[in-house]
Amino acid sequence: MPRTSLEIAIIDYDMGNVKSIENAIKHICNYSIVVTADHDRIRQADALILPGVGAYRDAMEHLRKRNLIDILNDEALNKKKIILGICLGMQMLFESSEEGGLNKGLGWIPGTVERLNPGGDLRVPHMGWNNIEIAGEPPLLAGLGEEKDFYFVHSYHANCPAEFVTSRFEYGQHYTASVAKGNIMGAQFHPEKSQGNGFTLLRNFVAIVEEAKKGA
């Protein structure tokens, strides 16, 4: 691992495959990447990634068991550390989810997570490559190619106020594809599995972290 000036911590809380996120970030930059649940490492990191595959209730429970919720709240809300939630990790940024009964989330962005109901003969899970429609000029989505396809696999979506939505995807109706609220960002899709567009997003993320560090 090269000694460099930035460290990105991927939160390790036993919710699915963090390896591919680590692999993808290593592919696009030389910064230090750690996969950790260690409180000090999380506090020291310049940016955090909250991954997640699996069920909402389990995910919140796993964060709780590792005493990560207070630390993440402090990092996100007080220290304004750059945080990216991916897939279930994005859904956890919201107030609650109806998956497996009503479960409380981190509540950093107003909104709720609800079951996809695309209608017609459209299937759930929503699985595969779907293009996104960008709202405004979110820095995380700068410089994407003409075809803005990302890989999605999920059965729930975030229902939140339009001011936090940075892109949408169409699947029977329009759903939230990505969100941002200041230092807190989220993607419903998997940038680490979205080939070229995914790399562009991750490079943007790293650039945002560099900017934040410079300004600090």
Add this chain to the structure above:
Amino acid sequence: MLTKRVIVCLDVRAGQVTKGVKFQGNVDLGDPVEYARRYYEQGVDELVFYDITASAEQRSLFIDVVERVAAEIFIPFSVGGGIRDVDTMRTVLLAGAEKVSVNSPAVRNPEIITAGAEAFGAQCIVVGMDAQKVETTKAIPSGYEIVIDGGRTPTGQDALAWAIEAESRGAGEICLNAIDTDGVKQGYELTITRMVSDAVGIPVIASGGGGTPQHLIDAVTTGGADAALIASMVHYGDYTVGSIKADMAQAGVPIR
């Protein structure tokens, strides 16, 4: 819009890509990571790695392949073969696979589907099934029977009923392989593909028989599938993934 997926399946034996015809007479083709990279660069939407050996020694070679693929190939891929329980699922998911495909063990013990979905989420669990055309009977009203153990063992179980049960037990996707058409490049078995696609609400992958781009077009239109799985038509260089997808797009199929 969600695009239809083209999925390339790589059968892996002793760390090498191999391809057989109707489950017999395999030929080794080369390094799975090299193959994966070629298809990745051609724009394949997803990959499947199928471990066609089961010996413990070769199993570790296979896991090594999965880890190498995850480090170099940044699209989703699933792993099948040798998936027997939650522990074998966990091993390949931690090695970097997005999904696991479980076939014969799920028929023998359907509980494995539910256990996997609860442990990793339904989207991780693909139920693979091999269907064979038979006479329609009371026990097999669809006229397609589930066969297991690589096509060797008939089960007396109806393929359509099994697909519906797999969904209700928590499968996130079905990979429907037609034994009669597998490896012979004469087109997918559209009848059972359509039946299953109409009957379930989860994505369905058509498998077995892809030989020309038109076959894939038929699978996702007439067959109603969400994805089509191919192997020999690209392994031997008859087509590239790019040329297949271009033909599909030309025919009006939404394609990445």
